[in-house]
Amino acid sequence: MGVDCWVLQIVHDELVQLMGGEVSELTFAKTGPTVILLAGLQGVGKTTVCAKLANYFKKQGKSCMLVAGDVYRPAAIDQLTILGKQVDVPVYTAGTDVKPSDIAKQGFEEAKKKKIDVVIVDTAGRLQIDKAMMDELKDVKRVLNPTEVLLVVDAMTGQEAAALVTTFNLEIGITGAILTKLDGDSRGGAALSVKEVSGKPIKLVGRGERMEDLEPFYPDRMAGRILGMGDVLSFVEKAQEVMQQEDAEDLQKKIMSAKFDFNDFLKQTRAVAQMGSVSRVIGMIPGMAKVTPAQIREAERNLEIMEVIIKAMTPEEREKPELLAESPVRRKRVAQDSGKTEQQVSQLVAQLFQMRVRMKNLMGVMEGGSMPTLSN
Numbered sequence: 001m002g003v004d005c006w007v008l009q010i011v012h013d014e015l016v017q018l019m020g021g022e023v024s025e026l027t028f029a030k031t032g033p034t035v036i037l038l039a040g041l042q043g044v045g046k047t048t049v050c051a052k053l054a055n056y057f058k059k060q061g062k063s064c065m066l067v068a069g070d071v072y073r074p075a076a077i078d079q080l081t082i083l084g085k086q087v088d089v090p091v092y093t094a095g096t097d098v099k100p101s102d103i104a105k106q107g108f109e110e111a112k113k114k115k116i117d118v119v120i121v122d123t124a125g126r127l128q129i130d131k132a133m134m135d136e137l138k139d140v141k142r143v144l145n146p147t148e149v150l151l152v153v154d155a156m157t158g159q160e161a162a163a164l165v166t167t168f169n170l171e172i173g174i175t176g177a178i179l180t181k182l183d184g185d186s187r188g189g190a191a192l193s194v195k196e197v198s199g200k201p202i203k204l205v206g207r208g209e210r211m212e213d214l215e216p217f218y219p220d221r222m223a224g225r226i227l228g229m230g231d232v233l234s235f236v237e238k239a240q241e242v243m244q245q246e247d248a249e250d251l252q253k254k255i256m257s258a259k260f261d262f263n264d265f266l267k268q269t270r271a272v273a274q275m276g277s278v279s280r281v282i283g284m285i286p287g288m289a290k291v292t293p294a295q296i297r298e299a300e301r302n303l304e305i306m307e308v309i310i311k312a313m314t315p316e317e318r319e320k321p322e323l324l325a326e327s328p329v330r331r332k333r334v335a336q337d338s339g340k341t342e343q344q345v346s347q348l349v350a351q352l353f354q355m356r357v358r359m360k361n362l363m364g365v366m367e368g369g370s371m372p373t374l375s376n
C-alpha cells in the first residue's frame with residue numbers, strides 16, 4: 001500500500017469517527033404525534049427546513065402539520081403558509097398576538113385531533129443568541145415535550161457551528177442539529193466538530209433551496225466531501241507528488257529495514273516546506289486542531305533548525321545516523337558547523353531513531369491489514 005493511500009485512509013476514517021461514525025436517525029413518538037421543535041438563528045433556513053422536513057416525511061407516507069410559532073416576523077408566518085401549500089401540508093397559524101408556547105400547544109392539540117403523524121414547530125430566530133429567545137424556546141419546549149429538538153445551523157458559519165450547537169444544547173437541551181446551505185461554497189468544515197464539541201449529532205443536511213434538498217447526514221459521505229473539496233486533498237495530493245518523485249516503495253523498504261536516514265529526513269522536511277504552510281496541514285488533521293499558533297510557529301522553526309543541522313553533516317553521517325549516535329565528537333563538530341547546540345544535535349539524532357521505530361510500527365500494522373487510528 002502506498003504512503004499516499006494510507007494517509008488518505010487514516011484521515012478519512014478519523015473524520016468519519018469525529019463526525020459520529022454512523023447516521024443518526026430521527027426518533028418518532030410511540031403514541032400520538034411526533035413533535036419536532038426547530039430552533040435556530042435568523043436566516044439559517046429554519047422556515048425552509050420546516051417545509052422540507054414535511055416533504056421528507058410525506059414521502060415516507062407520514063402525515064404532517066406545520067405550526068407557525070415565529071410571532072415576531074409576520075412575513076415568517078406568510079412564508080411558512082406558502083411553503084406549506086407548496087408541499088401540500090396544513091399549516092397551523094394564530095397570528096402574531098399569541099404567545100409562541102400557546103400557539104405550539106394549540107397546534108399540537110389540532111394535530112392530535114386530526115391524527116397527524118408528525119408536527120413540526122417553527123420558532124422565532126434572532127440575529128444573535130439572546131435571553132428572550134432562549135426563554136421562549138424553553139417555554140415552548142416545556143409545553144410541547146417534543147420528541148426531537150433540532151437546531152438549524154448554517155454551514156457557512158464554519159467552526160462557529162459547533163459553538164452554537166453547544167450553547168443551545170446547554171441552554172434548552174437539544175437532540176441534534178440540521179446543517180443547511182451545504183450547497184454553497186463552504187466546505188462542510190462546519191460539520192467536523194459539532195458532534196465532538198457538543199456531544200449532539202447532525203441528523204440532517206440541507207443542500208439547496210428546493211423542497212427535495214434535505215437528506216440524512218452521512219458521516220462517511222461528508223468525510224469524502226471534505227477530503228474532496230477541502231485543503232486536505234490538496235495536501236494529500238502534494239504529499240503524493242513528492243512521494244512519487246522519491247519513489248514511495250523505496251521509502252517503504254527503507255523504513256521496513258530501518259534504513260531511513262538523514263537524507264530521507266531532509267527530503268521529507270523539504271517536502272513539508274514545499275507543501276506550503278505546516279500550520280495549514282496541522283490544522284486540518286482532527287485532534288490536532290487544538291495546536292496553538294505559537295506551537296505551529298515553533299514547529300516551523302524546528303524544521304528550519306533541523307535542515308541547518310543536517311546540512312552540517314558529512315554525506316556518510318547522513319546515510320549512517322549510527323555514526324552520530326555513537327560519537328559525541330561528531331555531534332560536537334556538527335553542532336559547531338551548524339551554529340546550533342550539541343543538545344539540539346543529539347535531539348535530532350534521537351528523533352530520527354524514534355521516527356524509524358514509529359514508522360516501522362505503523363508499516364507493520366498496515367501490512368497486517370488493520371488500520372491504526374491516530375491518537376489525539
Ligand code: GDP
Nearest residue numbers: 042043044045046047048180181206207208209
Ligand atoms: P429562517 O430565517 O431561518 O427561517 O431562514 P429561511 O428559511 O427564511 O431561509 C433563509 C434563506 O436561505 C432563504 O432565502 C432560503 O431559500 C435559503 N436557504 C435555506 N436553506 C438553504 C439551503 O440548504 N441552501 C441554500 N442555498 N439556501 C437555503
